[in-house]
Amino acid sequence: MISSGTARRVGNGPTKKRGFMYQQSKGKFTPQAHVGIPKGTYEDEHGRKGFFGRVSHLYHTHKPTSWSRIEGPCRPQAFNTYKAPAQKDIFQPTFILENNDVKIGAMGPEGIQPYFFRNGDGDTCYFIHQGAGTLETDFGPLKYSKGDYIVIPKGTTTRFSTDKGEQKYLVIESHAEMNLPEKGLIGQHALFDIAMLETPNPEESTSLAINKEYEVRIKRENQFTKVFYDFNPLDVVGWKGDLTAVKINIKEFRPVGSHRYHVAPSVHSTFLGQGFVICSFVPRPFETDPEANRVPFYHRNIDCDEVIFYHDGDFFSRKNMGAGMISFHPFGIHHGPHPKAAETVKTKTMTDEYAVMVDTYSPLHPTDAAKQCEWTEYHLSWKE
Numbered sequence: 001m002i003s004s005g006t007a008r009r010v011g012n013g014p015t016k017k018r019g020f021m022y023q024q025s026k027g028k029f030t031p032q033a034h035v036g037i038p039k040g041t042y043e044d045e046h047g048r049k050g051f052f053g054r055v056s057h058l059y060h061t062h063k064p065t066s067w068s069r070i071e072g073p074c075r076p077q078a079f080n081t082y083k084a085p086a087q088k089d090i091f092q093p094t095f096i097l098e099n100n101d102v103k104i105g106a107m108g109p110e111g112i113q114p115y116f117f118r119n120g121d122g123d124t125c126y127f128i129h130q131g132a133g134t135l136e137t138d139f140g141p142l143k144y145s146k147g148d149y150i151v152i153p154k155g156t157t158t159r160f161s162t163d164k165g166e167q168k169y170l171v172i173e174s175h176a177e178m179n180l181p182e183k184g185l186i187g188q189h190a191l192f193d194i195a196m197l198e199t200p201n202p203e204e205s206t207s208l209a210i211n212k213e214y215e216v217r218i219k220r221e222n223q224f225t226k227v228f229y230d231f232n233p234l235d236v237v238g239w240k241g242d243l244t245a246v247k248i249n250i251k252e253f254r255p256v257g258s259h260r261y262h263v264a265p266s267v268h269s270t271f272l273g274q275g276f277v278i279c280s281f282v283p284r285p286f287e288t289d290p291e292a293n294r295v296p297f298y299h300r301n302i303d304c305d306e307v308i309f310y311h312d313g314d315f316f317s318r319k320n321m322g323a324g325m326i327s328f329h330p331f332g333i334h335h336g337p338h339p340k341a342a343e344t345v346k347t348k349t350m351t352d353e354y355a356v357m358v359d360t361y362s363p364l365h366p367t368d369a370a371k372q373c374e375w376t377e378y379h380l381s382w383k384e
Contacts, residue, residue, distance in 0.1 A: 033057050034262045036291040044334070045299040050277070050359050051264040053303070064298045064334040065382040074333040077366065078378035079326045081106035081129075081168065081309075085372050091117065091160060093171035096373070097307060097328060097364040101275030103173040104307055104326070104358055105369075109133075110167060113160045116233055119152070120220035123178040124171065125271060125278065126150045127250075127356055129311055129324060131167030135160055136207050137245045138236050140200030147250045147311070147354065151178055151271065153243055157216060157233055159207075168324060170309050170356060176274035186256055191270070198247040207234045250311070250354055253280040262293035265357060279357040283313070283350055294345050298336035304359040305330050313353040317341045319381060327378070330363065339384050 030036045030043075037043045042063050047055035084094045084106055091113045095105035106129075116136075126135075132145040136159045137152065144150055152158060154177070183190055216233055218225045256267045268279040286294050296317050306329040310321050317337035321327065329335045366374075 027059070029057065029059055032261075034293040034297050035260065035289065037293070043293075043297055045297055045301075047299065047301065048303050050301060050304040050361070051266040060298075063336070063339070063382075064300075065336045066339075066384065067379075067382065070333075070379050074330050075379040076330075076333065076335075077328045077370075078321065078375040079328070079366075079370055079373045080322075080375065081170070081324045081326060081373065083373035085369050091115075093169075093173075094369045095171075095173075095367055096326060096370040097366055099275075099360060099362040099364050101175050101362055102273060102358070102360060102364075103171075104364070105171050105173075105367075106324075107169050107171055108167050109160045109162050109169070111162060115215040115217045115226075116157050116159045118155060118157045118216055118218045119173070120155060120218055121173065121222065122176060123154050123174045123273070124152045125174070125178060126152070127170040127172070127309070127311075129168045129170055129309075131162060131165055131169070133160060133162035133167070135245075136205070136234055137200050138234060139239050139244045140202035140236070141205055141207070142198065142200045142245060142247050144247060145249075148247055149250065149270070150245065150247045152245050153177075156245060158245075159234070172273075172278060172358060174273040174276070178271050178273045181269040181272040181277065186267075190256060191254060191268075192248060192252050196248055196252050199244050202236045202238060205234065207232055250280050250282060250356070253282050255280075255282055255284045257284045257287075258292075259285065259287055260289040260292055262287055262295075262297060265296070266359075268357070275362055276358055276360040279359070281308075281315075281351075281353055281355040281357060283352055283354075285350055286345060286348060295337045295341045296335075298334055300332060300334050301329075301359075302331050304361060305364045306335055307358040307360070307364065309356040309358075311354040311356060313351075315353045315355060316345050316348070316351060325375075328364065328366070336382075338382060 028038045041059040044058040044060055044064050079096050087094055091109045093105040093107040095103045097104045128144050128146055128148045135142045138157045214229045214232055216227045269277050270280045271278040308327045310325050315321055319338045
């Protein structure tokens with residue numbers, strides 16, 4: 001175990017130019033972040049731009065999350081989507097967190113949507129937490145089931161038809177276009193190959209005209225306009241291009257890992273929006289290097305709010321967070337694993353979790369609906 005960074009360092013002066021300062025080091029530290037943390041200390045990553053910008057690592061003698069109480073809006077919060085008030089229109093989501101770039105919420109549609117819907121406010125990502133069905137689109141139908149991501153471009157006409165059984169979908173509405181992140185050094189086929197994305201085929205459509213009036217409900221600036229036709233508006237027989245609805249299941253996500261180093265969560269980026277990123281957490285091997293972190297490192301992520309939706313499995317770094325719950329950690333206050341998490345994973349070889357993370361660059365604000373489904377004591381769950 002490393003007790004002082006000078007044991008591995010050559011020289012005492014600055015070593016690398018970065019930003020407007022040279023990288024420097026003082027006191028007790030480890031040169032390799034997240035590995036060989038000095039005994040009796042807790043590593044805290046103080047970084048910019050959500051793990052992509054300039055960074056320092058601070059070595060505390062106490063866990064940064066060992067607060068006795070918190071007063072003010074920076075406190076971590078948690079919400080149970082199963083307790084969120086449903087909209088009168090069950091085919092519209094109840095949003096829990098929002099800013100000018102993105103809205104995050106949940107919905108539980110049931111049966112056949114009585115109207116066609118077109119979102120003029122932005123792209124929409126549906127994550128199917130529970131249930132199954134068919135989403136009809138301009139491009140053709142997409143059959144979906146548990147664990148599917150469905151990304152619908154702005155202005156696309158859609159209609160849900162659910163199977164029997166309980167339905168619960170996470171909904172992420174982006175003000176601007178959603179796309180795939182740049183994969184850089186790991187290559188274009190990592191995480192998932194673009195060929196894995198499923199697209200709809202209009203030749204598989206079973207949406208027939210039945211000689212009655214058809215309603216298309218358009219949302220623009222959160223107001224609805226109703227347009228009526230005497231024919232089925234989903235009458236496309238073919239399409240081409242690179243703008244379409246797409247689907248992929250979270251179980252198809254192939255995570256990047258390192259047996260000697262705990263990689264930052266940003267490496268699990270799945271979809272990219274303006275001002276936010278969607279990441280997928282799926283089962284992966286734990287680090288095997290005896291000096292490497294096996295749990296998420298403490299960080300205050302001072303440019304990003306962090307939201308995690310718990311889908312399935314055992315999320316080892318959080319206690320008492322069940323499927324369908326959302327945690328919200330504003331930037332500025334520390335993020336990190338619950339007490340005892342490091343001890344809990346010592347006997348495990350794999351994580352057993354499926355979760356969706358959304359990191360936003362602008363502050364998120366809980367809605368009135370969020371207050372009705374909040375676990376108000378969540379911030380106290382870090383007490384030893």
